Amino acid sequence: MLGLIDQFGYFGIAGIVFIESFGVPAPGETAIIAGSAYAGSGHFNILVVAVVAFLAAVIGDSIGYVIGRRGGRPLVHRFGRYVRLTPARFEKVEGFMSRQGPKIVVVARFVEGLRQFNGIVAGVTGMPFHRFLVWNALGAALWVGVWSTAGYLAGDHIEAIAHAVSRYVVVAAVIVVLALVGYVWRRRRRRRRTTAARLDIS
Template identity: 75%
Template sequence: MLDLIDRFGYLGVAGVVFVESFGIPAPGETAIIAGAVAAGRGHLDIVAVAVVGFLAAVIGDTIGFEIGRRGGRPLVHRFGRYVRLTPERLDKVQGFMSRQGPKIIVVARFVEGLRQFNGIVAGLSGLPYRTFLAWNAVGAALWVGLWSTGGYLAGDHIEQIAKTLSRYAVIAVAVAILAVIAYLWRRRRKSTVGGAP
């Protein structure tokens, strides 16, 4: 991603965030962090990275909103499988959004899976566009602000941070696997002991 942003600059940040925001799975957070790291190294301007990321997120979500509003469920049922939006997943996300109201638009920006379908589901649910736009802008500003600030402050240390995080992720996965194995073994042992004559 750093190479992509080095090559395409602001256009690379905007493109990745834009397509992710209207429903195509893409690494939007990573693009913003890479743009911010490039700004920390002096290759880009951090304010421009944040503004471009914000605009791309809001415009992308608006397109997603229009897709949901105009195309409705038939369109999502027909093409949703190509972007991992199954009817079951759509029902869950739509139910969650109806229960939680517009504030979920802000929270969804920080949740992988919800972020990509935020606009589409809001359009499907009949939410007024002005309400969606206001909450979406708040969510996009917070999301872009967090990742651009984090990437900018990480600067040249981003590779070291990524290596450290991946090392701890491997340890966490290993511990989780061992915990599941221990749980299954204890459960099997209890059922064998309990079922013995």
């Protein structure tokens, strides 16, 4: 991600955030953190990073809203599986939106899975666009503010932080794999015992 942001600069940050905001799973938060970390180390301007990310988030979500409003539920059910928006997941997100409305538009920015489909679901459920735009802008401002501040404060230490986190991720992945292997082995062993017991009875 650091290499990508270094190569494409502000356009890289805007592109990733924009794509994520209208429904395509992408590492938007990571892009903002990486761009802000570069700003903290003197390579970018933090205000430009924040403004670019904010505009990309609001415009991307607005496009998602139009897709949901024009295409409706049939479009989501037909093509949603390509961006991990299954009918079951859509119904769950739609339920949140129907019950909470504007609050979900703001909170969804910080929730993986809700963030990507925020605009689409708001459009499908018929939330007025002016209302959606206001709350979406507020959510985007808070989201960008939090992650750009975190990245900026990390500054030159971002690579060291990423390296340390990656080691913990690797260790966690190894533990999970070993746990799964142990679970499968125990399950097979139990099945063999059950099969052997049935053969002895017969």
